[in-house]
Amino acid sequence: xxxxxxxxxxxxxxxxxxxxxxxxxxxxxxxxxxxxxxxxxxxxxxxxxxxxxxxxxxxxxxxxxxxxxxxxxxxxxxxxxxxxxxxxxxxxxxxxxxxxxxxxxxxxxxxxxxxxxxxxxxxxxxxxxxxxxxxxxxxxxxxxxxxxxxxxxxxxxxxxxxxxxxxxxxxxxxxxxxxxxxxxxxxxxxxxxxxxxxxxxxxxxxxxxxxxxxxxxxxxxxxxxxxxxxxxxxxxxxxxxxxxxxxxxxxxxxxxxxxxxxx
Amino acid sequence: xxxxxxxxxxxxxxxxxxxxxxxxxxxxxxxxxxxxxxxxxxxxxxxxxxxxxxxxxxxxxxxxxxxxxxxxxxxxxxxxxxxxxxxxxxxxxxxxxxxxxxxxxxxxxxxxxxxxxxxxxxxxxxxxxxxxxxxxxxxxxxxxxxxxxxxxxxxxxxxx
Numbered sequence: 001x002x003x004x005x006x007x008x009x010x011x012x013x014x015x016x017x018x019x020x021x022x023x024x025x026x027x028x029x030x031x032x033x034x035x036x037x038x039x040x041x042x043x044x045x046x047x048x049x050x051x052x053x054x055x056x057x058x059x060x061x062x063x064x065x066x067x068x069x070x071x072x073x074x075x076x077x078x079x080x081x082x083x084x085x086x087x088x089x090x091x092x093x094x095x096x097x098x099x100x101x102x103x104x105x106x107x108x109x110x111x112x113x114x115x116x117x118x119x120x121x122x123x124x125x126x127x128x129x130x131x132x133x134x135x136x137x138x139x140x141x142x143x144x145x146x147x148x149x150x151x152x153x154x155x156x157x158x159x160x161x162x163x164x165x166x167x168x169x170x171x172x173x174x175x176x177x178x179x180x181x182x183x184x185x186x187x188x189x190x191x192x193x194x195x196x197x198x199x200x201x202x203x204x205x206x207x208x209x210x211x212x213x214x215x216x217x218x219x220x221x222x223x224x225x226x227x228x229x230x231x232x233x234x235x236x237x238x239x240x241x242x243x244x245x246x247x248x249x250x251x252x253x254x255x256x257x258x259x260x261x262x263x
Numbered sequence: 264x265x266x267x268x269x270x271x272x273x274x275x276x277x278x279x280x281x282x283x284x285x286x287x288x289x290x291x292x293x294x295x296x297x298x299x300x301x302x303x304x305x306x307x308x309x310x311x312x313x314x315x316x317x318x319x320x321x322x323x324x325x326x327x328x329x330x331x332x333x334x335x336x337x338x339x340x341x342x343x344x345x346x347x348x349x350x351x352x353x354x355x356x357x358x359x360x361x362x363x364x365x366x367x368x369x370x371x372x373x374x375x376x377x378x379x380x381x382x383x384x385x386x387x388x389x390x391x392x393x394x395x396x397x398x399x400x401x402x403x404x405x406x407x408x409x410x411x412x413x414x415x416x417x418x419x420x421x422x423x
Binding site for chain 2: 003005006007028030031032035036044048092095096097099101102174175
């Protein structure tokens with residue numbers, strides 16, 4: 001059980017940032033994962049009064065406030081059109097509607113969880129995070145950003161770049177954590193692939209050898225799938241072994257590419 | 264201790280709470296015993312309440328965060344629930360009934376958002392409501408029977 005002594009609804013990002021510098025304080029997202037931890041914290045910092053539950057659209061990008069729920073991502077027409085439904089597919093298997101109404105995009109990305117569907121897709125979309133102090137950086141950079149640096153994730157920015165996107169995950173049972181996640185994105189004939197839940201945080205694998213440069217065919221899809229599976233590291237946990245994940249990776253990458261074939 | 268206020272089942276309330284109190288514990292303290300804790304891992308959907316009309320897991324939301332919002336539990340939505348729960352009971356869908364309040368709350372949310380859901384839309388929306396007695400088919404048949412009945416009723420009404 002998580003307990004804390006004080007609850008503060010920050011009235012500015014500056015206030016939230018100042019409060020979160022203290023190691024014993026904690027910033028709340030949806031609190032779903034946080035609540036599962038044991039420990040006694042000082043102050044819980046809530047960002048819910050800062051208007052960060054909105055998605056703004058500009059000609060170049062979608063600017064998604066940190067407190068936007070996963071359910072809002074799932075049902076957002078613009079984001080789903082941009083990603084060809086990959087946005088909804090990446091979150092709709094996460095527990096249930098009530099959970100996704102509570103879980104936030106900021107919490108999901110900030111946690112850089114080893115099981116994250118959300119991190120997997122946003123990395124493939126070449127999204128950026130805006131941190132109050134450290135500024136804007138790519139999700140990929142942020143995934144390696146030192147955890148001990150205490151900052152406030154303000155929003156996640158998705159560029160409206162013309163790209164093809166597909167999202168796939170494997171779950172042992174519906175609504176469970178994924179055993180493996182896979183997001184593929186292609187711009188013209190250049191593809192990259194993000195594999196998550198390995199069960200380590202998502203990582204990006206580019207088509208460095210140009211295996212798909214001449215287009216996706218059943219053969220080139222299988223070759224790139226094999227290439228990604230041989231480069232990625234996999235681990236074991238109670239949901240699956242490393243070898244099983246490697247096999248799944250090949251299958252998901254190949255299926256994902258075939259789904260994009262002909263687009 | 265801190266002060267909170269909210270509208271719980273249509274009634275304005277104020278209270279003093281510990282800052283880390285969860286909404287589930289607060290509404291139970293206020294007598295809403297339909298709201299139950301089934302899993303402790305934010306997975307089972309038993310603790311579902313509506314916050315400003317949106318279904319949420321009250322086991323994972325702070326009472327402090329719910330301050331200033333409108334909270335509805337099954338105690339406050341008896342009439343809306345009554346319309347369809349009989350159809351689920353007619354299918355003998357539930358055995359122990361423990362999952363029922365959360366299931367009914369989320370079904371209310373579903374039908375408000377999507378009054379004529381297809382079977383797969385029902386399955387998707389209710390996937391976060393676990394029932395350990397059944398295989399969910401009975402509940403699905405019950406909701407389908409209710410929707411068919413409602414359609415029938417509407418069809419029987421004269422057209423203008």
